[in-house]
Each structure stands twice: as structure tokens, then as C-alpha cells.
Amino acid sequence: MAMDDALLALSGVGFAYGERVVLSGIDLACRRGQVVALMGPSGAGKTTLLSLVLGGNQPAEGKLACRAERLSEMFQEPRLLPWRNALDNVAFALKAQPVSGRERVARAEAMLDAVGLPRASHRQFPHQLSGGMRQRVSLARALVIEPDLLLLDEPFDGLDVALVRQMQTLLLSRVADRGMGIVMVTHDARHAAAMADRIWVLSEAPARIVACFDGAKDRSGPSCLALADRIEQALLSASRGSP
Amino acid sequence: MRRALLFAAGVGLMLVLWQAGHVAYGSLVLPGVGETLVKLQRLIGSGEVGDALQATAFNALTGWCLSVLIGVVAGGLAGRFEELRFLLQPVAIILLGVPAIAWVVLALLWFGGRWAVVFTVAVATAPMVFAAAVQAVRSLDSDLARMARAFRAPPRAMLFDVYAPHMLGYLYPALATTLAMSWKVSIMAELLSGSGGIGDGIAAARARVDTAELLAWVVVVVAILIMLDQLLLRLVRERMHVWRQEEEGHGDG
Numbered sequence: 001m002a003m004d005d006a007l008l009a010l011s012g013v014g015f016a017y018g019e020r021v022v023l024s025g026i027d028l029a030c031r032r033g034q035v036v037a038l039m040g041p042s043g044a045g046k047t048t049l050l051s052l053v054l055g056g057n058q059p060a061e062g063k064l065a066c067r068a069e070r071l072s073e074m075f076q077e078p079r080l081l082p083w084r085n086a087l088d089n090v091a092f093a094l095k096a097q098p099v100s101g102r103e104r105v106a107r108a109e110a111m112l113d114a115v116g117l118p119r120a121s122h123r124q125f126p127h128q129l130s131g132g133m134r135q136r137v138s139l140a141r142a143l144v145i146e147p148d149l150l151l152l153d154e155p156f157d158g159l160d161v162a163l164v165r166q167m168q169t170l171l172l173s174r175v176a177d178r179g180m181g182i183v184m185v186t187h188d189a190r191h192a193a194a195m196a197d198r199i200w201v202l203s204e205a206p207a208r209i210v211a212c213f214d215g216a217k218d219r220s221g222p223s224c225l226a227l228a229d230r231i232e233q234a235l236l237s238a239s240r241g242s243p
Numbered sequence: 244m245r246r247a248l249l250f251a252a253g254v255g256l257m258l259v260l261w262q263a264g265h266v267a268y269g270s271l272v273l274p275g276v277g278e279t280l281v282k283l284q285r286l287i288g289s290g291e292v293g294d295a296l297q298a299t300a301f302n303a304l305t306g307w308c309l310s311v312l313i314g315v316v317a318g319g320l321a322g323r324f325e326e327l328r329f330l331l332q333p334v335a336i337i338l339l340g341v342p343a344i345a346w347v348v349l350a351l352l353w354f355g356g357r358w359a360v361v362f363t364v365a366v367a368t369a370p371m372v373f374a375a376a377v378q379a380v381r382s383l384d385s386d387l388a389r390m391a392r393a394f395r396a397p398p399r400a401m402l403f404d405v406y407a408p409h410m411l412g413y414l415y416p417a418l419a420t421t422l423a424m425s426w427k428v429s430i431m432a433e434l435l436s437g438s439g440g441i442g443d444g445i446a447a448a449r450a451r452v453d454t455a456e457l458l459a460w461v462v463v464v465v466a467i468l469i470m471l472d473q474l475l476l477r478l479v480r481e482r483m484h485v486w487r488q489e490e491e492g493h494g495d496g
Contacts, residue, residue: 054393072394079390083408083483092404096395145394 006031007149007181008053012062014206015048021206022048026062028200028209030149033179035172035215037192039231040202041239046185047076049207050151053183068149068181076154078138080126086112086137087122093141111140116166132163139167143174150174152184156191168195172219189231193224201234210238274455283459291444292463298440302357303429306364307422314369315414318376328377335370343367347432357439360432367428368421372414379413415483419476423468430464 006029015023022045030036038046051057052064054073072093080089090108099107112122115136126134135155142150150171156164172195174180186192192199193216201211211234216224258276265275274282286292321328346366350359383406391405433442441460448456 056389056392075386075390077386079386081387081404081408083412084404092391092396092400093394095400095404096397141394 007066007068008183009065010049010052010062011064013049013052013059013064014061015045015052015057016060023052023059024206024208026202026207026209030181030183032148032181033175034198035175035182035184035196037184037186037196037199038202039186039189039192039199039235040207041204041235042187043205044202044238045205045207046202047153050153050183050185053151066149068147070145070147071149071151072142072145072147073151073153074138074142074155076157078126078134080134080137080141082126085123085125086117086129086133089126089137090140090144093145097145107144108140111144112137114143115140115170132159135159135163135167139170143170146178147180149181149183152182152186154186155184156186156188164191171195189228189235190224192231193228194219199227199231201231201238203238210234271452271454274458278455279458279462282453282455283462286444286456286459286463295439295441295444295460296463296467298357298438299426299429299433299442302360302433302440303364303425306361306429307368307425309361309365310369310421310425311372311418313365314372314417315376315410317369318373319380319410321373322377322380331373332377335373338366339370343428343431347435350432351436356436359436360429360438360440360442363432364425364428368424371417371421371424375414375417376410379410382413383409411479412483415479419472419480422471422476426464426468426471 008028008030010026010028013023013026014021026049028036028038038049040046048057050073052059053066054071080086081092084092087105087108090111091104094104094107109122113119117133117136117140121129121133126137129137139155142152152171156167159167168191171182175182182195184192184195195215197215199213199215200209201213202208203210211231213227213231213234216227218224261273262276264273265278270278283292317331321331343363346363347359350362350366353359354362387405387409388401391401396404429440430442430445433440434446435442437443437446441464445457445460448454448460
């Protein structure tokens with residue numbers, strides 16, 4: 001993969017919490033209009049890697065280049081402001097941008113419509129929404145800034161199949177239509193196979209890349225299921241400590 | 244509607260008990276409702292209530308504002324920095340343990356006049372605000388702060404959308420309690436200092452053994468506290484109630 005046109009490029013990146021090495025020699029990249037998935041055993045440092053991309057931590061070694069102008073994240077937990085309604089939670093993401101309050105609300109409203117949150121729920125507070133609705137609001141907040149690179153941390157955890165399909169379709173349409181790049185952390189091989197153009201499998205900490213797969217040609221057919229099986233085998237090997 | 248009716252019934256019950264006490268013990272011990280209201284009307288007509296209210300409101304609110312300022316700043320810093328918390332917590336506990344009446348006497352010796360009242364209100368209420376502010380800062384949700392930083396929220400948005408609403412949730416009970424307490428402490432301090440205000444009016448009524456006038460002043464204080472609660476605090480309470488129901492059940496999936 002040519003690194004020059006990458007929205008995100010990691011080269012030999014390593015990170016440690018004090019003495020504990022979490023990531024070691026990580027090379028990966030995400031281009032415009034590409035979905036990449038990061039998989040690995042629990043505690044392999046996948047979320048830490050996203051934190052490095054967000055700038056929450058600095059790599060101890062290697063080089064991390066992020067050329068995204070608008071970077072966004074959808075967190076594992078919705079992390080909605082409990083004292084703001086759904087609309088204001090989405091509009092909050094736009095506060096860093098030089099747009100008027102009226103435009104913020106209009107864009108937030110349109111994005112909530114796009115993720116399929118009923119109009120009647122736009123002005124409800126997070127505790128008044130179901131878990132699935134909160135995830136929709138979280139997705140709307142991540143997308144409303146029209147990111148060129150979106151980080152997803154276990155975005156479909158605990159959601160029903162229909163909602164997962166709907167969210168995946170929306171995300172893939174944004175990738176195809178607007179050239180958004182996605183880096184997705186997931187532990188579900190089917191989700192990775194259904195969405196990603198490239199899948200990296202990390203070993204247990206100190207994590208390094210132990211396997212890499214190209215995405216399935218058919219996102220819902222037999223080749224997708226076969227890919228999910230191969231990824232799961234690689235994950236099992238990674239958990240046992242052998243590449 | 245039902246709530247309003249029950250509220251009115253509660254007030255009615257108090258008035259009936261009051262009047263029954265008057266019938267049983269006579270005017271010197273407990274003047275009747277009508278007698279007290281006539282006295283109250285005279286006090287209002289002469290302008291005494293207006294002047295006293297102004298003075299007490301100034302004393303109570305100035306002292307309370309000082310207490311909130313000191314309590315929130317000191318508590319906020321103590322919540323953020325552990326060393327400062329260990330240093331200031333015993334100070335707050337000691338200040339909280341000193342009876343308000345002792346502060347009045349000390350303040351009269353130190354300052355005298357109206358500033359003794361303001362000081363007493365501030366020193367008696369600040370430790371409660373301090374304790375609430377410590378808890379508010381210590382319980383700040385770091386996940387929410389990280390989320391806000393991920394969206395590059397400007398400092399103004401961090402303050403008004405993330406930190407302030409969270410802090411208010413913890414501070415509100417302390418602010419409401421200390422606001423009511425500031426009026427009571429202020430009246431007590433005025434009673435001893437003779438520096439004007441409702442407390443001064445009560446002291447004058449006591450000197451004249453005018454129980455009806457004394458009760459008229461009590462009616463003024465109670466009316467003020469009820470108005471504060473219903474007009475100001477209730478608005479904040481209802482606004483917060485909308486989102487503070489996480490502990491109540493909600494659907495999933």
C-alpha cells in the first residue's frame with residue numbers, strides 16, 4: 001500500500017504504560033475511502049492504538065502520521081452528555097467548528113434523521129432512550145462533523161442484528177460517497193468481514209501484527225463467511241500466542 | 244392540582260393548630276391568627292417590613308454569595324489536588340463544628356455591625372458548599388471529558404456543556420440548603436448585633452413583650468423562604484429532574 005496517500009499511517013509504532021509494553025512495531029495504514037479493522041485478544045492494546053491516533057497518548061517509538069483534517073470517534077459506550085437531549089448531544093460535536101447555533105441544530109437534526117432516530121426522540125434525554133437509540137445518537141454525533149477519518153471502538157457491541165446492518169450500511173455509504181476512511185476495532189470477525197477492506201490481527205500484549213487479510217469480495221455472501229472463519233482461526237492462534 | 248390541594252390543606256392544618264393554641268393559652272403566649280395578621284399589616288404599612296427585608300436580604304445574600312465563591316473555588320481545587328484536599332478537609336470539619344451562635348459572638352467582637360452578620364453567614368455555610376464542590380470535582384466523568392476533547396470542544400463548551408452541569412448536579416442540594424440557612428443565620432446574627440433587618444425587628448418585639456409582632460416577623464420569614472423555594476429553587480430543581488433519572492429503569496436494545 002502506498003503510504004503517501006494514506007489518511008493514517010503507522011510505521012513501527014510502539015507504546016508502553018510505564019514498564020508495561022502494550023504495542024510493539026505496529027505498521028498499518030488507512031487510505032481515503034477505505035475501511036480497516038483491527039482485531040485481537042482482549043487487552044491487546046487496540047483501544048490504546050485508537051488513543052494514539054486521537055492524540056490522547058504519544059507513541060514511544062516509531063512514526064504516526066495522521067493527515068485527516070476532521071477526525072472523529074464513535075466510542076464503545078455512547079458517552080452522551082446526560083444533561084443534554086439527543087439533538088444537543090449531536091450538535092455538541094460541532095462546537096469546535098465555526099458554524100452558527102442554528103446551523104448546528106439543523107445539521108444535528110438531519111444527521112439524527114439519517115441514523116433513523118424517530119423525530120419524537122430528538123428532544124429526549126439519554127436516559128429516556130433505549131440502548132440502541134443511544135448508539136444511533138453516538139453514531140450521529142461521530143458523523144455530523146463529516147469526518148474524513150472515523151475511528152470506531154467496538155461500535156456494534158450488544159446491538160441487535162437489524163440495527164447493526166442498518167448502521168453498517170450507513171457507514172459504508174459514507175465511505176463510498178464521501179471517501180471517508182474508517183479504522184474499526186472489533187472482536188467480532190463477522191463485523192470485520194462485512195465491512196473492512198483490510199483486517200489486521202494483533203497478538204496479545206505486547207501487541208504486534210500477526211496476520212493481515214484483504215476484505216471479502218462479497219460483503220454478505222459465502223466469501224464473507226469464509227473470511228470470518230479464517231479471521232477467527234487467526235484470532236485463536238493470536239490468543240494462544242502463536243502467529 | 245392534587246399536590247396544590249394537599250399543600251393548601253397542610254397550611255390550613257397549621258393555621259387550625261395555631262388558632263387552637265391561641266384559644267387554649269391566650270394572646271400573651273400565642274396570639275391568634277387574626278391578631279398576628281393585623282400586626283403584620285401595620286408593620287407593612289409603616290414600611291418596617293420593607294426596610295427590614297432589604298437589610299436581611301443584603302446580609303443573607305452577600306454572605307451566601309461569598310460562601311459559594313469561597314466554597315466552590317476551594318472545594319474545586321481540593322477536589323482536583325489531593326494534597327490540598329487533605330489540608331482543607333479538617334479545616335472545613337472544624338468550621339462546620341463551631342456553632343453559628345459562637346460565630347455571631349466572635350464576629351461581633353471582630354467586626355461589629357452588618358459585616359458581622361455577613362461574615363457569620365459566610366463562615367457558617369461555606370464548609371457545606373466546600374464539601375459538595377469536592378465531591379462534584381472528584382466524581383467528574385473522565386470518559387465524558389475525553390469524549391469532549393476528542394471532538395476538540397472549545398474551553399467554553401467544556402465549561403458550560405461538560406463541567407458546569409455536572410457540578411450543578413452535586414452543588415444544587417448544598418446551594419439550596421445554604422441559601423435557606425443563610426436567611427436563618429442572618430436573622431439570628433441581626434438579633435444579637437442590632438444592626439437592622441428582620442432579626443432586629445424580632446429583638447425589638449421581644450423587648451416590648453409583643454408576641455403578636457414577633458409572630459408577624461416569623462410569618463414574614465416563612466413567607467420569604469417559601470417564595471425562594473417555589474419561585475427560584477423549584478425552577479432549577481425541575482430543570483435538573485428531567486435528566487437526573489439514570490437510576491430509574493429504561494429500555495435497552
